[in-house]
Amino acid sequence: xxxxxxxxxxxxxxxxxxxxxxxxxxxxxxxxVPGRQDDGLWGPLGAVWLSEDGQRGGFLVHxxxxxxxxxxxxxxxxxxxxxxxxxxxxxxxxxxxRPRGSSMREERRSGSLSQLNDLVAAM
Numbered sequence: 001x002x003x004x005x006x007x008x009x010x011x012x013x014x015x016x017x018x019x020x021x022x023x024x025x026x027x028x029x030x031x032x033v034p035g036r037q038d039d040g041l042w043g044p045l046g047a048v049w050l051s052e053d054g055q056r057g058g059f060l061v062h063x064x065x066x067x068x069x070x071x072x073x074x075x076x077x078x079x080x081x082x083x084x085x086x087x088x089x090x091x092x093x094x095x096x097x098r099p100r101g102s103s104m105r106e107e108r109r110s111g112s113l114s115q116l117n118d119l120v121a122a123m
Contacts, residue, residue: 025113027052031094031106032123033072037065044123045069048076049116050090057086060113060120 030049037043045065050057059076061069079089094107110116 023112023114025051025056026111028057028110028113028116029090030108030110030116031090031097032108032120033059033093033097035065035068037062038067039064044120045072047116047120048072048090048093049110049113050086054085054087054090057090060117062120062123 028049028051030047032047033045034043035045037045041064043064044062046059046061046069048057048059057076059069059072061073076089080086084092110119
């Protein structure tokens, strides 16, 4: 999720990033965040990501977790409004999901945000 959006309602689902937003970001680090998807099954909610320089980040929502993933995006935006940096938010989630040991929870790197978006959609 690219942080240039304006929330219209706290109950609305987030929109998908545009192709332009996805293609302007190069390599990123990411961690997949698991949880209960909208259909009640356990799986990926999306991925929290951080740019190589640590200045930009966000949360890409899995298509089967629109409601739950949108909650993560709202939490991400809230943290930014409270003065957290993208690097600090990413570090928090990296520590939060990593200790449980599943390979889905390991920090990884993607060649671009666009590639990560495709990966999240295919999980």
